Amino acid sequence: MPVDSFNAKDTLQVGDDSFDFYRLDKVTGDGLDVDSLPYSLKVLLECLLRTEDGADITKADIEALAGWDANAEPSKEIQFTPARVIMQDFTGVPCVVDLATMREAMADLGGDATKINPLAPAEMVIDHSVIADVFGSPEAFQRNVEIEYERNHERYQFLRWGQGAFDDFKVVPPGTGIVHQVNIEHLARVVFTREADPSTGSGTEKRLVAYPDSCVGTDSHTTMVNGLGVVGWGVGGIEAEAAMLGQPISMLIPRVVGFKLSGELPEGATATDLVLTITEMLREHGVVGKFVEFYGDGVSAVPLANRATIGNMSPEYGSTIAVFPIDEETTKYMKFTGRSEEQIALVEAYAKAQGLWHDPSREPRFSEYLELDLGQVVPSIAGPKRPQDRVSLSDAKQSFRGALTNYVEHANEPVSGAYDEALEESFPASDAPAAHDGVHGQTPAVDYLSCAPKDGGRASNPQHVTLEDGTEFELDHGAVTIAAITSCTNTSNPSVMIGAALLAKNAVEKGLTRKPWVKTTLAPGSKVVSDYYEKSGLTPYLDKLGFNLVGYGCTTCIGNSGPLIPEVSAAVNEGDLAVVSVLSGNRNFEGRINPDIKMNYLASPPLVVAYALAGSMDVDLLNEPLGQDQDGNDVFMKDIWPSPAEVEDVIAASMDPETFTKEYADVFAGGEQWQALETPEGDTFAWDESSTYVRKAPYFDGMQHEPAPVEDVTGARVLLKLGDSVTTDHISPAGAIKKDSPAGKYLSEHGVESRDFNSYGSRRGNHEVMIRGTFANIRLRNQLAEGTEGGFTRDLLGDGEVTTVFEASEKYLEAGVPLVVLAGKEYGSGSSRDWAAKGTALLGVKVVIAESYERIHRSNLIGMGVLPLQFPEGENAESLGLTGEETFDVTGITALNDGETPRTVHVKAGDVEFDAVVRIDTPGEANYYRNGGIMPYVLRSLL
Structure with a gap:
């Protein structure tokens, strides 16, 4: 049930309309200073205030954020619920595959399949599949679109079905635009409104609640919308699915870098020159994992389109976001792009009521400071x-x-x-x-x-x-x-x-x-x-x-x-x-x-x-x-x-505004080719067993109403023994599919010519392809198979011969042997990719033991039912004398069955024994793990 510890709920009157909203200035107390918080943290604070439930989000969480110590290193974890989810087709297809599979599982368990819908609005823009095959001619666009439909016919049929089958899920068809530009020009609301939870009101009156627009997206450049004052960033598919299904995203309260702008761009310098200059500065300063926020007199001299350009390249300089606060330039752009007068009035009234309207004379408190005179930017x-x-x-x-x-x-x-x-x-x-x-x-x-x-x-x-x-x-x-x-x-x-x-x-x-x-x-x-x-x-x-x-x-x-x-x-x-x-x-x-x-x-x-x-x-x-x-x-x-x-x-x-109004008037309808697609009907998808692009995911096979008790892991063998800084790019399938690879062999066996293999990205809706490409990066070095580079390991059930990771996992799965991955420091750093966790789970890996983790990948492993453990402080596989040839037993995790999360579990590997730290860090993560992952947890919750 909702909780409002600070009595923050109030009414905002905008013209003839009134909205419920949660006042930030109600958060007061010793050591709490909301007024001087950075803009971005005010947006996070409002989310906690509005979604406080006394369990996942508590009064203490709100106080921790309101009393934020700008100089502290991030350590406090909070649960952030974005207003919406935005996807591109490469990363979005597997999300929709999972939703479609959940519908079947719901029906199999006797529930109502139509209950499986995005609980947060989700929008997909199909923009990653067009290739510039034809160029330099008037026919180039039409021919490239035709080739795109030929290549991606199965994927597009599936997405068109999803567009009709799911509530609160919309698809922008191919040939319309790039997801991030469509986002800032049309999809972004800046201030969001939703019908209030009936339990928070009285009587039968329907109320709208207003709150800051925020989003997570399955593309790193989601940050482009930061230019509009929308706090949003790129996440992996598992996090996006969680957000779509109403689950909060776990994050640490970040450090915030204040970037002061002054002056104006000189003649001859462009927005591109500006963003390349900022990228160089922020990379040199070091902003990985931090929020960047622009402020100062120069902000008003930066047009909205330039702000979007700067926000867009946040991944290139490493920050989580790079945001501009709301001001007159924001509302001017909204008017220019054809937003309604009512929406623009709401944005201005809400931002001013909440202290989110940019005041260049005020300097929020920041963790770190940088400054740039725009007049110093040169062509670059x-x-x-x-x-x-x-x-x-x-x-x-x-x-x-x-x-x-x-x-x-x-x-x-x-x-x-x-x-x-x-x-x-x-x-x-x-x-x-x-x-x-x-x-x-x-x-x-x-x-x-x-x-x-x-x-x-x-x-x-x-x-x-x-x-x-x-x-x-x-x-x-x-x-x-x-x-x-x-x-x-x-x-x-x-x-x-x-x-x-x-x-x-x-x-x-x-x-x-x-x-x-x-x-x-x-x-x-x-x-x-x-x-x-x-x-x-x-x-x-x-x-x-x-x-x-x-x-x-x-x-x-x-x-x-x-x-x-x-x-x-x-x-x-x-x-x-x-x-x-x-x-x-x-x-x-x-x-x-x-x-x-x-x-x-x-x-x-x-x-x-x-x-x-x-x-x-x-x-x-x-x-x-x-x-x-x-x-x-x-x-x-x-x-x-x-x-x-x-x-x-x-x-x-x-x-003029009419330009945008015309082009976006029917943006979800698509052209003749989209409309002409033969699309399956029904609440559940009619899977084509011959498809090599879209296949029913196996995550719910054999699922029961109640989760089975958590069991200790016994008799496990090591699939991979890895060093430091193994990234999700080393783990996740990416790039071209080689003919002699396990994925290439699978496609050949299914009648696909090598010229039509396409890429792993385009086949993310087929788990059979993706499993075969997990841990297959040509730069991966598995210490268990010394002298090799790529997706190789040793089969420890046989004579120890070197084979592919996929072929070895097949033998282990057939024999009922659980698998372990050993790793070094910063395991899973890099892009937060869903298939780095999904592929790990589907290969039969039950436990990962690393020296340290990148936070998102650790969370994603739990989301797929894989147990992340950490070596004791100061220890690693080498110091403990682990070769990777041992048989592993992990005991003590069964304490989860009693509602407790153990701090450590006991690991016995051959003659080596040690206590590993359990990296299930929040009650929500414990619930996910008990259920075998986030998707089974949500499905059972809806049942």
């Missing part, structure tokens, strides 16, 4: 492999030359595919002299680079290329082979998008063209972009340079760049060339953008166009010509760069 790019490696545009040529030496010298070594390695590696630079190789068939606009490797040979390695249309040129290191206006980070920002189009217009009018080896793509974040391009008459100029629309969705930034121009790809591989992509994205890790490309640079959309014209990274855009005009005169970037006034004039003339 970032690369060649990390988003925090900002390079001033004036230094870009020399920086590229230094970086190239590294790639050329080590061109035959495999690049790292591990996400966290890409984040943490530093990148040395050295100088290299220039050579002067011209470009055949084109007016030479740049000089290609030569550098001297250690062996004294010549690194420059020009490859002659003849395209299908007869165009000839020499391709060498540094050639820009992809120039992509893409990703949520920048395509939501009209200033940089209009800037790119105006630069294209000016270039075309000067007679410039893109270089013929450059694959140019345009993938806006919503149809609004195409609308204002059409209204402004700028589309033909982008088309003329090859920036034809390829789709609305995440393309190049997530690796959906499609193949290079075939002849270019052949030359790159023949000459082992270090070629380049330039994209307006947020991630540029090695191997991510395209398998043929070694060096990747992030840049603003106008700079993407400029580099397509230049054709190489070995050019100083500020001082060297991009090409020649019709009269043979050099054309410099400064000659075609639009002024801020020009950009603002076009925005004013081509954008």
Whole structure:
């Protein structure tokens, strides 16, 4: 039952409407100072105040947050219930699979299947499946959409069924936009309203309760909505499912970094330059696991679109969120994007009543402080492999030359595919002299680079290329082979998008063209972009340079760049060339953008166009010509760069609230292809046994009304013995599916040709594929199978032979042998991926024993019924003499059956015995574990 210890419930009158709300200023007492809390913590506090139940959320929790010690290290755990959940299709499909499976389990147990619905509003935007296969033609968009539907027919049928079957679940169909742009332009409410719990009121009157909009999303860049004042961040699928099913998310009260802004951006600097500068600063400062909050006089000088750009890249600098408080810019943007007058009035009234309206004269208390004068921002790019490696545009040529030496010298070594390695590696630079190789068939606009490797040979390695249309040129290191206006980070920002189009217009009018080896793509974040391009008459100029629309969705930034121009790809591989992509994205890790490309640079959309014209990274855009005009005169970037006034004039003339209202009027309906999908009907899904994309999950097989008693683990064997810093990227299936892998063999056995394997991401709705890809990362080192790298272990039931992790687990499961994973420090760090826990559980792992855990992965293991234990302080597998060949018994966990969570359990491994710390840290987690995981717990609760 709800509790209101502070008598905080009150009424807010907005025009003719009244709302219940929970006043923050009612939280008073010794040592409690709500007024000076950071904006973000006020939002968390309101959530605790509104959801206090005396059990999971208590008066003491509220007091702990209200009396927050800004200088303390995080230690207090709270339960946060977000207002809503937002998903993209890669990570959202398994969530819907689980809900569909829960419905069947509910029916099997004699319950009402229709009770299984999201208890918090859930919205999915299908944006991760479009690939830029076709480009540079008027037909590109339509063809790419057709190919997308062909590839993903089964997944889309399933999602369309879910759209109709579940209450409070909505799907934005393919070809509409990128999830985060759709979120800020349409889905975000800023202040949320829901019908109040009947138990909190009196009589039959229906009341609406108002509270801050907040969300968790199954994509790390959910933080883009922070620009609107919405506290939200990316989580793993298990956490998202928990939130959808009304369960709170466990989190530590974080440290909050105050980032003071002053001044204004100078002419020539863009939002992209600003966010790259902030990314560099915050990475250097260190903000992993912290909240970042912007304040100060300069906040009002940052347009909402720029705020969204800054919030978007929170994962790149490592913070949980990067939020701007609500102010006049927020409500102005809401009006501009077609929100109702009533909603805008509610936002302003609520924010002011709760002390959430930004006051630049007041400085909240923060844990740490940073400051930036916006006037110091200069044009920048970032690369060649990390988003925090900002390079001033004036230094870009020399920086590229230094970086190239590294790639050329080590061109035959495999690049790292591990996400966290890409984040943490530093990148040395050295100088290299220039050579002067011209470009055949084109007016030479740049000089290609030569550098001297250690062996004294010549690194420059020009490859002659003849395209299908007869165009000839020499391709060498540094050639820009992809120039992509893409990703949520920048395509939501009209200033940089209009800037790119105006630069294209000016270039075309000067007679410039893109270089013929450059694959140019345009993938806006919503149809609004195409609308204002059409209204402004700028589309033909982008088309003329090859920036034809390829789709609305995440393309190049997530690796959906499609193949290079075939002849270019052949030359790159023949000459082992270090070629380049330039994209307006947020991630540029090695191997991510395209398998043929070694060096990747992030840049603003106008700079993407400029580099397509230049054709190489070995050019100083500020001082060297991009090409020649019709009269043979050099054309410099400064000659075609639009002024801020020009950009603002076009925005004013081509954008208005009606643009957004029109494009989002029927956003969930979809086009003809979506409507034409043959969709199963009924409250439960008609699973297709032949499907290799969507299969019924096994989590509820054999489930009973009451959970079986918790049992000790006996006779367990070790599946993997791992070292320190094993991330969820090492554990979770990701990337391409190899033909000779267990997943590849499974697909081949089911009649799928290798060309149609697609990726693990696209097959997340098929647990059979995902189990086979768990612990299969090519960089994983299992100490139980020394001398191997990848998804290998030893079969300890047989003669100890080396086999794949999946094949070994099959033998253990068949023999009824439970499994253990041994690990070192920071186990499960990295992205909080659901399949790192789901795959672990489905492989038969019952216990993980590590030196320390990343918090979210530890919680996710419990959510899947896996017991996380910790070695005694100062001990690890090596110090205890564990080889991984022992048989393990774990006793004492049965105390959970008596309603207690033991602090330790006893572990006997061969001749070694020790007491391991039980890392079930909250009463809620204990309930999940007793039930075999969070989904069985919720299902039984609903029964």
